[in-house]
Amino acid sequence: MGLPELISRDLLLGDPERLNPKLSPDGTRLAYLAPAGGVMNLWVADLTPEGVVNERPVTRETERGIGVAGAVAGQALWAHNGRHLLYLQDDHGDENWRLYAIDLETDEIVDLLPFDGVAVQVLGTSPDLPDQLVVGVNARDARWHDAYLVDLSDGAVDLLYENPGFVGLTTDTKLQVRAATEMRPDGGIEIHVRETPDDAWRVLLSATMEDAKATQVVSFTRDGQGLVVVSPYEADTARLLRLDLVSGRQEILVEDEQYDVTSALLDHDTREPMAAAVVRAKPELVVLDDRIRGDIERLGQLLEGQLAFVSRDHADRRWIVSDIRSDAPGSYHLYDRDTRELTLLFHSRPGLDGAPLAPSEPFSFAARDGLAIHGYLTYPVGVPREQLPTVFYVHGGPWARDVWMFNFVIQLLANRGYLVVQVNYRGSSGYGKAFLNAGNKEWAGKMHDDLMDARQHLIDHGWADPDRIAITGGSYGGYAALVGATFTPEAFACAAEICGPSNLLTLLRSFPAYWTPMLKFWHDRVGDPDTEEEFLWERSPLSRVDDIARPLLVIQTENDPRVTQGEAEQIVAALQEKGIDHEYVLIPGEGHGFSTVESRTAVYAPIERFLAKHLGGRSED
Numbered sequence: 001m002g003l004p005e006l007i008s009r010d011l012l013l014g015d016p017e018r019l020n021p022k023l024s025p026d027g028t029r030l031a032y033l034a035p036a037g038g039v040m041n042l043w044v045a046d047l048t049p050e051g052v053v054n055e056r057p058v059t060r061e062t063e064r065g066i067g068v069a070g071a072v073a074g075q076a077l078w079a080h081n082g083r084h085l086l087y088l089q090d091d092h093g094d095e096n097w098r099l100y101a102i103d104l105e106t107d108e109i110v111d112l113l114p115f116d117g118v119a120v121q122v123l124g125t126s127p128d129l130p131d132q133l134v135v136g137v138n139a140r141d142a143r144w145h146d147a148y149l150v151d152l153s154d155g156a157v158d159l160l161y162e163n164p165g166f167v168g169l170t171t172d173t174k175l176q177v178r179a180a181t182e183m184r185p186d187g188g189i190e191i192h193v194r195e196t197p198d199d200a201w202r203v204l205l206s207a208t209m210e211d212a213k214a215t216q217v218v219s220f221t222r223d224g225q226g227l228v229v230v231s232p233y234e235a236d237t238a239r240l241l242r243l244d245l246v247s248g249r250q251e252i253l254v255e256d257e258q259y260d261v262t263s264a265l266l267d268h269d270t271r272e273p274m275a276a277a278v279v280r281a282k283p284e285l286v287v288l289d290d291r292i293r294g295d296i297e298r299l300g301q302l303l304e305g306q307l308a309f310v311s312r313d314h315a316d317r318r319w320i321v322s323d324i325r326s327d328a329p330g331s332y333h334l335y336d337r338d339t340r341e342l343t344l345l346f347h348s349r350p351g352l353d354g355a356p357l358a359p360s361e362p363f364s365f366a367a368r369d370g371l372a373i374h375g376y377l378t379y380p381v382g383v384p385r386e387q388l389p390t391v392f393y394v395h396g397g398p399w400a401r402d403v404w405m406f407n408f409v410i411q412l413l414a415n416r417g418y419l420v421v422q423v424n425y426r427g428s429s430g431y432g433k434a435f436l437n438a439g440n441k442e443w444a445g446k447m448h449d450d451l452m453d454a455r456q457h458l459i460d461h462g463w464a465d466p467d468r469i470a471i472t473g474g475s476y477g478g479y480a481a482l483v484g485a486t487f488t489p490e491a492f493a494c495a496a497e498i499c500g501p502s503n504l505l506t507l508l509r510s511f512p513a514y515w516t517p518m519l520k521f522w523h524d525r526v527g528d529p530d531t532e533e534e535f536l537w538e539r540s541p542l543s544r545v546d547d548i549a550r551p552l553l554v555i556q557t558e559n560d561p562r563v564t565q566g567e568a569e570q571i572v573a574a575l576q577e578k579g580i581d582h583e584y585v586l587i588p589g590e591g592h593g594f595s596t597v598e599s600r601t602a603v604y605a606p607i608e609r610f611l612a613k614h615l616g617g618r619s620e621d
Contacts, residue, residue, distance in 0.1 A: 001382045004356035007415045009608070009620050011355070012408045013600040015040050015065065016348040020310070021320050021332050023047075024082050025127070027313030030320075030345075031058075031076045031085050033067045039596070040065030042076055042087060044104060047334070052345060058085065058102050059109065064092060065595050077122065080130035080314075084152050088120065093559040093591015095119060095512070099135055101152055112150055113157060115139045119514055123147055124171030127268070127314060134160060134171050142513035145169065147177050161197070167517040172220040173271065179204075179217050179227060183517050187524045189215055193227065193245055204243055207233050209524055210433050213399055214238040218264050221271045228253075228273055230261050236432040240264055240276045254278070254286045260430050261286075265309055268316055279430055281362040281374070282306050282404045283324060295319075295337055302342045303333070306404075320345070326360035326378070328352075329406050356381050358414040360404055360422075365457040367426070371438065373450050374431070375423040376402055377463075378414045388419040389615040390464040392451060392484075392492075395422065396475030398439065399525075401430040412604060417617040419464060425450035427525075440525045443504065444483045444539040451480065452488060467493065468615045472607060474498035475563060475592065482541035482552075482571070489549040494614040496553040496607045499563045499592060502571035503543075504536040505529050512561050545574040552582045553610045555603055557590040583610065 019040075021032040027047070034043045036057040045055040059066060066089055067076075077086040085102040099112045099120045113120055113135065121136035123145075131153040136145030140162070147161040147169050161177040163169065167189075170179035180192045180201065187209030192201040204227065207215050215231035215238070227243045233250075238260035240253040254261050254276040265275040267289070274289035275296070283306050287293045299307050305325035310332060312319050319335040321342075329349035335342050347353065360376040367373050379385055391413050395402045402422040413420045424431065425447045427439020439447050451471070458464035471484040471492045478500020485495040501507035508522060508529045527536040537543050552575070556568035568584070575582045587594070587602050594600045605621070612619035 003380060003382050003417050003618065004415070006618060006620055007352070007355050007357075007411070009412070009601065009605060010597075011349070011351045012412045012415075013604060014349075014351075014597050016329070017350055018043075018332070018346045019330075019348055020067065020076065021345060022076050022078060022311040023313045023318060023320055024078050025080055025130075025314045026082055027315065027318040029082075031078060033076070035065075036060075037062060039063065040067060042066055042085060042102070044085070058104065058107060059087070059100075061089075064089075064589070077125070079133065079152055080125055080127045081152065082130075086122065086133070088122075090591070092589045093557060093561075093593065093595070095561050095591055097121070110155065112155070113137055113139075113148070118142075119145075119512075121145055123169055123177075124175055126171075126173045126175050128173055129175055132175060134175050134177070136163075136169060138514050143516040145514070147171075149175065165517070166192070168217065170217045170220065172224050173222050174224075178220065178224070181217060183212075183520060185520065187520045188212055191215075191217060191227070191229065195245075204245065204248065205229065205231065205233060207231060209521075210437050212521060213436055214260055214429065214433055218273075219266055219271050222269065226272075228264060228266070228271070230264070232260070232433045236434050237261070238433075240273060242273075253288060256280075256286075258431065260432060262430070268312070268314055279401070279403055283308065295335070295340070298340055299335060299342065304328075324405055326376075326404050326406055326410075327357040329408075356415065357406075357411055360407075360410065362404065365454060367446075367450050367453045369446070371426060371435075371450075373423060373425065373454065375421065375454065376404060378410050378420040378422075379463075380414050380417045380419065383417070385419075386462050387465040388463060389417060389468040389611075389617050390419040390421060390458060390470070391611065391615075392421045392423070392455070392469070392471040392473075392480075394451065394471065394473030394477035394480040395424070395428070396473065396477050397429070398425070398427045398443075398447065398476040399429050399436060401428040409604065412608065413611075416608060416612065416619065418470075418611070418615070419458070421454060421458065421464075423451055423454045437525075441527060441535075443479070443526055444487055444541075448480065448483050448487060451484070452491060455491060470494045470496065470611055470615055472496040472498070472611075473500070475500065478555075478563070479541070485548050485550060485552050486541040486544035487547075489547045492550060494551040494553070494610065496555070496610055498555045498603060499557055499560050499567075501540075501563050501567045503540045503567065505533060505540065506566060506570070507563065508536070510564050510566070542571050542574060545571065545578060545580070548575070548580050550581075551610070551614055552580070553585070553606060554582060555585045555587065555606065557587045557592070557594075557599075559589065559591045562592045 019033040041059040088097045124134040144163040166180040168181035191205040218228040239255040242251040264273040303323045308322040310320040360378045478497035481495040481497035
């Protein structure tokens with residue numbers, strides 16, 4: 001055997017053909033992302049018994065695509081009136097989100113809140129008020145988002161609630177602001193509620209700092225007397241809870257002893273949870289509502305991978321679901337609950353059909369202190385699993401986690417001949433609050449030890465060649481790569497970092513103003529620059545530049561508001577001054593992500609060449 005043919009970089013890094021289809025409220029139309037003129041735009045189409053017809057773009061972006069970079073971008077949202085589409089877009093990655101509405105009868109696009117330098121949030125919509133929505137705008141005070149009521153029928157914008165200092169606001173089905181989340185000075189959070197907009201706030205749930213990261217408000221129930229929440233309150237893992245606003249009673253709806261509940265599927269009418277998502281080794285659904293149990297079982301039989309909900313119509317008769325696999329890009333299917341038939345709508349990347357993609361496999365090991373660490377291994381196809389060149393691909397966050405799913409970077413690396421390692425080191429989310437909080441103030445400490453223990457685990461099993469191991473990643477993953485190059489300079493043959501902080505002091509002092517309410521969270525988990533300056537400097541890769549002994553590739557974007565260009569410039573200047581082998585790539589016109597094919601290529605083509613040079617793997621160039 002041997003390694004299969006190279007998969008074209010263009011196929012892996014290029015835009016999907018179609019992505020994120022959303023059903024209109026009546027279930028007769030689709031909105032989705034697709035290229036138009038080589039740039040990702042929003043499209044609409046009619047959904048007929050003959051299939052998807054009358055496809056047309058409804059946005060006219062010509063430079064920066066919609067919805068590829070950023071967790072909130074590109075999530076096309078149908079207004080409940082079925083006439084308008086809503087989407088968020090920033091300016092070249094600055095994360096100052098603007099909210100746009102497309103009138104599908106006239107194709108007019110309106111910037112609903114045309115403020116400069118603000119970050120707009122969608123706070124609430126309701127089928128009871130189909131022409132209206134509530135948005136958060138931090139124009140008055142950059143730290144806080146005030147709530148505004150927007151009327152799509154006439155464009156009217158009215159102040160609904162002036163925020164005195166809450167980090168989150170939640171509306172009920174009448175679009176009244178009736179829940180608010182407050183960050184306490186001690187790092188804990190409180191969920192406040194009120195019966196009417198005229199009533200005083202009262203505390204419904206008070207959670208500690210250890211609970212805070214995994215606590216989130218999901219929704220009010222339709223009767224306004226229940227609040228659905230995800231939280232590890234009084235438990236280790238995050239549970240799905242229903243809180244009674246009158247009695248304060250907490251009903252546990254879903255819990256798992258090892259893994260967090262991450263989200264809930266709600267009944268469109270009652271707003272009660274019908275199912276919950278729990279990301280175990282693979283994503284899974286826990287069904288609560290017997291009305292959909294048979295449908296979920298049916299889909300489990302029809303799909304090859306793991307089921308994920310994408311969209312539903314208001315009647316809840318038509319579902320769009322995705323088939324999640326680690327060795328195939330996403331496919332989208334229409335499920336008819338009346339006929340129980342599943343119809344393929346489209347593959348997101350049909351150009352990869354038949355390509356030699358590699359499956360990811362869960363693995364685990366015991367860290368040096370006995371803590372169980374989980375992750376994924378993706379082996380190159382066609383070669384023995386021994387003494388392989390290996391790449392650690394470290395996730396960002398760090399309060400996030402790697403998930404079993406298709407990832408174009410993983411596939412690029414595996415196809416080039418590398419064993420790809422994804423480690424959910426301590427501090428990662430999804431495994432309970434004790435595991436997450438085990439990473440507190442362990443940047444470059446035990447969090448890095450977990451990566452080093454994974455490295456030894458692979459060497460001990462003979463899978464990885466100890467002389468050909470690299471480390472790379474973005475954001476915190478970029479920091480981890482810099483830590484690998486500076487704190488353990490002999491462990492990795494080379495390191496490639498993307499938008500990683502080099503100096504924790506400057507990182508913590510440069511966050512956007514609207515991150516101010518979350519600074520206590522960062523201080524508790526990373527360090528306080530005002531009181532722990534020496535500690536943070538010691539945990540900064542910049543403090544150990546002299547120790548770098550292996551080649552280093554530094555990649556930075558121009559407009560990143562989270563990890564600013566200065567983080568890269570500091571360490572590059574030090575590398576130049578000391579004559580240390582390195583490469584530096586600056587990506588213009590991007591923020592904390594990559595929205596264009598050109599940007600993704602400008603990032604991963606140098607990484608591909610860099611790894612081939614220093615590990616002996618393959619490269620398309």
